[in-house]
Amino acid sequence: MTLDPFSERIRSERRRRWIRIAIAVLAVAGLGALVWLIWFSSVLAVRDVEVAGRTTLKQAQVLRAAQVPAGRPMARVDLEAIEGRIAALNRVDTVEVSRSWPRTVSIRIVERKAVVWATVGGQVRGIDRNGIAFRSYGSPPKDLLEAKITLTDSRDRVQTFQAVAEVVVAITGQDPALLRQIRSVSAASKDSIELELDEGRTVVWGSSDKAERKLVVLDSLLAIDAARYDVSAPDQPTTRE
Template sequence: MSQIDRGEVSDRGGGAGKESDTALAKAQQRFARRQRLVRWRSWLPWAIGGGIVLVGGIAAWSFYFSSVLAVDGVQVNGADTVPTATIMSAADAPIGTPLAKVDLNAIADRVRTLPAVADAQVTRAWPDQLVIVVTERVPVVVVTDGSRFELVDATGVSFKTVPSRPEGLPEALVVGSRRDVTIRSVVTVSAALPTGLRSQVRSISAASPDSIALNLPAGVKVVWGSSDDSARKAEVLSVLMRRQAKVYDVSAPDLPVTKGEKK
């Protein structure tokens, strides 16, 4: 073999060796990348889980311990006759306490102790407010001892005393030994009356729970009897009063009677 031929073979061998080294290096790089990817994939669930725990911890801290979401104010809705200041005082809302930790039922129970409040509901208004919605008692009759007037709602609860008789409410004139029971019957009757008819009633007389009578202007009287079927009696009376009479008897609502009708 000539010298030239041996040089060419040597060059070719050197080129092949370099190509082999390059391919090996690339293969090693690919292997290393695959190994890193495998390790990353094995750690990925742990990383995600740790992130979730961290975020959850921060959120829990913000909700239950941070002042960022603490109670900063109270809104009162539904109060017409009860002063807002009175409701706020009874509620005793824990200003500065994290909103999520506030006992809503405890606040509602405190507001319900107010005599003129029939019910109360408390909700959270994020990020930092409490909302109190009250349902006030609605009077349906006035009970008096001659010097003061007690407002009584449809459940029979006396919730407020006023110095003079309010307009549009019938006065309960109750006598007899069973006064408390009779008053409850009178309240049932008054609550069953349509608002327009109730405003016409000057007083409701009762010597017993079974002898209730409504006293209207111009000496007109309604014999009611007991408080049973009061809703039905109120319907019958509304129809019966289309006739002008001195006495309307709805004690037996299926057989109503009028007396002293004007011809």
């Protein structure tokens, strides 16, 4: 029996509709399977943890602090929580935690680095670029400058240590010859930093601002025979015998 064109068109449209429905059902089923695979199955669960960048910290210390949940689906691992726990370690400066699919959590650490040392609470402590006293030494390290700061308020002390560290970092990077002349750095506040040079000379540095300009001015001033050089206001430097 031959169908008339109208009936054939209806049948064709019906077939296309069922095909579209079947495709939609398959797509939903596929999406559901994918969600289950990523979020709930053990196929993409945590199996390994990689730690990079540590120098003084032990692998076990980092892993113990990280508390990475082994066996949990990778997509459900709280990376920020892991970062927060590792960042609480005294020697950690920065940390980044990421997923390395299919089954590895990667931890990249940058440890704090001592810029100067100071006596804090009767102990020789290493101070990092942020003014944090993060480690102890049995004796003063010979490769670091001493920061002489006697502030008792912890917040003021950290800010002053940070300012001193910024000055030392600037001098280290821009004027190594001057660095070799410095015996110690002292400060009564973050805005009153002084460099104690060899031969009994002193540089009044002031705050950590305008370090580059101060170095240029100081380079010229040191040609003058003086006991005290003041570059705290670099556009109006002074010397004193």
